[in-house]
Amino acid sequence: MKFCAPYILLLGCLAATSALATQPLQIYAPEAAPYQYEMAGEVHGTTVEALRCALNETSWRPEVHIVPQRRGIHSLRTGVIDGYMAITPSDDIDQFATLSAPLALEKWYLYSREPVSLSKARLGAIAGSNESIWLHKKGLTPRMQVSSLGQLVALIERDRIDAMVVDQRVMERYLKDARDNRSAPRVQLQRQFIRFAPLGLYVGKNFLAAHPRFLARFNDNLDDCVSSGFQLEDSERQLIQRQSTTLLDQAISELAIQDTLSNPPPPSTLADILMIDALWQASTADAPSEEAQHILERPLSKALRQWQEQQHGRVTETMVMDAQGSLVASSQMTSDYWQGDEDKFRMVAADPGDGFYIGPVRYDASAQHFQVIASRALHDPRSGELIGAVALGIDIEKALSGQVLADVTSP
Structure with missing residues (x-):
């Protein structure tokens, strides 16, 4: 019997550890199939799947309940629940909760x-x-x-x-x-x-005060959980491609981009490019690296900014790359100097013709808009050799706005 007390104590410790291993997260959501809906006593839907996916490798286990939107917002304001989804950005809710990255895109x-x-x-x-x-x-x-x-x-x-x-x-x-x-x-x-309307998870500020690292980790995990929901339909992609083709043709012609790329400086080694890229990534728009400042002050970069301003918000960024994928000119500070490993360059550079690429839909939280990257390769008209590429950021809301599509119902 003398071993009984330590054994019971060990079981108690294991039970306490197990209890700490998972923590409930109380979430309310409105009924809105297919995003979230109740069936056979369980809540299902694309936002619920994204939520559980983003929390899968954490200790948090969401308990989702369907309630009317007004009740859900009131419960979040009063601290009855930890979070409310799926909702678009709201100035009123911002006062007592913080919105996550998008769980879904309406x-x-x-x-x-x-x-x-x-x-x-x-x-x-x-x-x-x-x-x-x-x-x-x-x-x-x-x-x-x-x-x-x-x-x-x-x-x-x-x-x-x-x-x-x-x-x-x-x-x-x-x-x-x-x-x-x-x-x-x-x-x-x-x-x-x-x-387009991003649907996120509003997390109560009292909860975030107690768990300050929760939202950053949640947002990081969402990148791998929601990308499939941000795809363009075929009709939308065709429309974006037509507009992007026109804009790229216009920029290339009016700004003499092909002439600039046809007279490049001597090529750099990959080691040199990566060194510049490392310094570039460590800099900011307020404190750019020496190379970044040099590129942003080039005449072509200034011309890109002026041309972009004339597009009434349809174009969100413009950049020109050389045959190695290095930045030659840009309308604004970019996150990278070397674009050679990114799809906007890699996918068109591999095309023997003037390859065209449209990327996935991305949400810019700081600017609160959705965009796609459209790019095209440029080749020397005489030799056929790749001389570079041009990429545009297209605001897809502005590009699709006002488009009337076919009937969706039949009497």
Whole structure:
């Protein structure tokens, strides 16, 4: 019996250690299939999968519950829960919580019978939804607010409203369920792109004060969990490619970029390039390295900035690279000097023609916009040798804005 007490003590220590190994994270979310929805007592959806993925290698285990948005925000404000998802940026919530990197990317469209202006249409919205909050913020108060998407569609059918702002995937899910139930809308609806909306996790500031490293690690892990949801549709990619091709042609022609690349300085060794790159990455826009300052002050860089300003926000950055992938000119400070290992250079440099590349959708949290990188290789017209590449950052919201797409419903 003399060994019993130490044995019990050991079991107690192991139990305490096990309890500390996992920690519950109380999360509320609104019903919005396919992002988050309840089925058979469990909460599923793409945002829930991204949340669990980002927390998989941590001690935190999320407990997600579906509640109305207003209740969720109130619970977060009063500290009843640790976090609330999936929601778009809100100035009001910023006062008592901090938003994570995006868990998902919504694409909002204006759905209507005929093409209408967002600012002039009689709008409907789901009360308390992300779309409703955004419309109020824009000064576009919805004429009618209801509790479900089905009610909004019925209001359009009865000509009580002209249009509604709804996420594309939410609409597709509604239409599928409606057709399965033989209750599809009796009107044809067209969709007009409005904006991209990042859905993040708002984490309470009291929680972050107790766990200051939580959000940084969570955001880092999200990079590998949500990339598949940030892809362009074929129709969107074709539109971006047409606009990017026109912009690249214009920049190359007007700024004589091909002439600049046709007379390069002697090539550098890879070791020299990597040394410059290391110094470059250690510098900042406020304190650029000597090489960065030299490149940013080049006549071509100044011309790129001036040209970019004339594009009314469609172009977010412009850069020119030589045949080795080193930066020759840029409209602004970049994170790297050597672009040779990045897809925007690597993918086009491998193409024997004037290769064209469009990258994935990326969210710039500081500027709060979504962009894609479009690039093209340039070759010497006589020898056919690669002489460099040009890359543009394209604001995809501005590029897609106002585009009216095909009917999405059938009577």
